[in-house]
């Protein structure tokens with residue numbers, strides 16, 4: 001069982017949606033400090049003010065566009081300087097848009113930004129280079145494991161998140177570094193990310209037909225948040241978890257192990 005008490009957290013995209021609820025919940029469960037990083041400054045500042053009314057001095061807001069490497073560098077170093085040590089990073093920031101004008105930005109936020117924070121996190125946490133170890137939680141999606149023709153770019157970036165995380169975490173990564181990499185795949189969850197699905201589609205005309213026939217089976221935010229808490233407490237390095245349809249979090253690592261073992265037989 002991994003402790004939450006006295007741990008410091010950095011949460012990207014933490015000003016609203018699921019990220020904000022991870023912050024609130026981990027503080028309720030005893031986290032020492034939480035750094036909220038987000039591009040939405042006024043929303044982030046208001047949220048941190050609210051958190052500090054209940055948990056005085058425990059939350060800070062740092063403006064950061066996770067698609068911008070200079071922003072990432074300065075925000076990461078500010079959080080590290082303020083807290084002296086980062087124990088947990090939740091790479092949560094994500095955009096879902098496959099539209100012609102936003103798909104590239106969406107990949108930079110959901111995928112490249114996550115890689116950059118993971119690299120910086122590993123560097124600062126790794127026990128073989130003087131760090132104290134820690135946990136990096138990468139938020140993928142059921143879009144990583146389900147073929148959604150309305151958003152192939154989003155599906156691809158989330159599969160990239162999943163495969164990046166499981167590849168990085170291959171043994172003896174944890175034994176060497178003391179850094180635990182965990183991946184969560186939430187199913188559709190009730191946040192603004194699910195609004196205006198047609199505007200976010202790869203092909204609007206096709207999406208109209210698709211969404212007329214298929215509606216998301218949306219779960220409550222609380223279910224997705226509880227799933228991340230359970231994964232944080234119980235997950236082994238490299239594990240992959242599912243949170244869908246308001247059911248308790250499920251460790252689906254063995255499914256991936258079997259698939260990748262079978263594929264390895266074709267390659268090696």
Ligand SMILES: NC(=O)C1=CN([C@@H]2O[C@H](COP(=O)(O)OP(=O)(O)OC[C@H]3O[C@@H](n4cnc5c(N)ncnc54)[C@H](O)[C@@H]3O)[C@@H](O)[C@H]2O)C=CC1
Nearest residue numbers: 013016017018039040065066093094141186188189191193
């Ligand atoms: N809501 C859902 O159905 C699901 C969400 N997810 C993933 O969970 C994560 C959070 O999603 P939601 O809370 O639903 O989304 P949301 O849209 O409600 O909130 C996203 C947050 O990220 C911030 N953000 C956007 N662009 C940013 C940038 N460039 N730099 C920093 N912050 C930025 C926003 O300001 C906002 O606070 C995303 O990675 C999403 O892909 C995964 C599966 C299902």
Ligand SMILES: CCCCC/C=C\C=C\C(=O)C/C=C\C/C=C\CCCC(=O)O
Nearest residue numbers: 141142143146187188194214215216217
């Ligand atoms: C079936 C239409 C799903 C559209 C959901 C819209 C946004 C979801 C964002 C996510 O990150 C979740 C991604 C994909 C959903 C994957 C499978 C859906 C399975 C059916 C269901 O649970 O509704």
